[in-house]
Amino acid sequence: MQEDRNTPWRSALRQSMKPKERTAIERTKMNELDGDYRSRNSEEVNLGLTEEQAVIEAKRCLDCANPSCMTGCPVGIDIPGFIKNIERGEFLEAAKTLKETSALPAVCGRVCPQEKQCEAQCIYVKMGKQPVAIGFLERFAADYERESGKISLPKMAAKNGRKIGVVGSGPSGLSFAGDMAKLGYDVTVFEALHEIGGVLKYGIPEFRLPNKIVDVEINNLEKMGVKFIKNCIVGKTISFDDLKAEGYEGLFVASGAGLPNFMNIKGENLVGVMSSNEYLTRVNLMHAADDNFDTPIVRGKNVAVIGGGNTAMDSVRTARRLGAKRAMIIYRRSEEEMPARLEEVQHAKEEGVEFMTLHNPIEYIGDEKGHVVAMVLQKMQLGEPDASGRRRPVPIEGAVETIPVDQVIVSVGVSPNPLVPRSIEGLAVSKKGTIEVDADTMQSSIPTIFAGGDIVRGGATVILAMGDGRKAAAAMHNFLQEK
DSSP states (O other): OOOOTTSHHHHHHHHHSOHHHHHTSOOOOOEEOOHHHHTTSOSOSEEEOOHHHHHHHHHTOOOOSSOGGGGGOTTOOOHHHHHHHHHTTOHHHHHHHHHTTOSOHHHHHHHSOGGGTTGGGOHHHHTTSOOOOHHHHHHHHHHHHHHHTOOOOOOOOOOOOOEEEEEOOSHHHHHHHHHHHHTTOEEEEEOSSSSTTTHHHHTSOTTTSOHHHHHHHHHHHHHTTOEEEOSOOBTTTBOHHHHHHTTEEEEEEOOOOOEEOOOOOBTTTSBTEEEHHHHHIIIIISOTTSTTSOOOOOOOSEEEEEOOSHHHHHHHHHHHHTTOSEEEEEESSOGGGOOSOHHHHHHHHHTTOEEEESEEEEEEEEOTTSBEEEEEEEEEEEEEEOTTSSEEEEEEEEEEEEEEOSEEEEOSOEEOOOHHHHHSTTOOBOTTSOBOOOTTTOBOSSTTEEEOTHHHHSSOOHHHHHHHHHHHHHHHHHHHHHO
């Protein structure tokens, strides 16, 4: 619940500095490792803010009467509330405020695209200034609580004895599970893999999101009563009918979009050409970069990553850490059209990544052993805007070039995991394989089944998936209460 804006301590904070003094403070810069140093290891790039930096940045917040920043947050965090607690030095209270609505504050503080969400709606943007560093402050509060050892749990309703199942332990499933546990439900999360965390574990490298951070958030959910079952594939290991027979009254499907897309061009089946999903899963989840594990991985010297999103950046930066001398981003549009976070693009450049924009692969060439050795690139130019609002890339006739590569990582999108939708009779599924739901409630064509995240969106950010989980939890609770 949002804190009362008129509490004495908040009134005192507002009176301690004039708005003009607050807006004169420059935005705090994130402390980070040197680019050359970090490109050779898996240490976390961003180091977080010091207590002094966090307090100074918190002073920039004007504690607006109608905080527009909150309209940009899919999980509805009380942003001014937690920031004002930081300003007065009550860091643990700030963490408590975050946990009222977010099951994964330390995760969101690291990987949420705040610049397109809450920070984009900050009043400072309308003033022509840099927004309050909401993401930096969220990370600070969550990290401070973890490092203090004084981890608190959110307020919990009395147990109601009603069983709820969750398919998938990614951000959407974890967010849903946390909210349902707070409402008193007996929640069990079924995960197909051998580790909990979904895309947070297999898709995001440790240099951006350390596994230990994810594990702490999962441990907090376990303390709230959420149960996790690994190596269990709903639709294979156990069916929807089995779950109903075991007394589960509702099911939230958050099985993600784990099927990689390819471009269907000549040579795509050559050895050394793989999807970003497979590449990152081998490295992040199966420890291929660790000599103590047997997971095989190609350690290319000339590595090309096809795509311009965050996953492409994760892949190319991983390749650098695995020894690539030349690591390239091949993107058919210009850098301005790249969907990746600006921070990720900048970090990639600092780590020696080469950007070949306005290029598109049209063929991969292999040697006599069937291993990729070169790629043919079509040079592009930007035409009229397409349905996404970005200018459409158009081939320049006759403008092609061939460059040497010994590894290609394709990162041009993903498709929904079809296993769960196909295994539930009567479930409405779109032509793209996504589960069709009511946009306001996330309820599917089967009333007791709700869904969210990539299995509905076909590919989205962590924070949007979490927002789906929260929305579905509130709607399922209302549905079951009425039922």
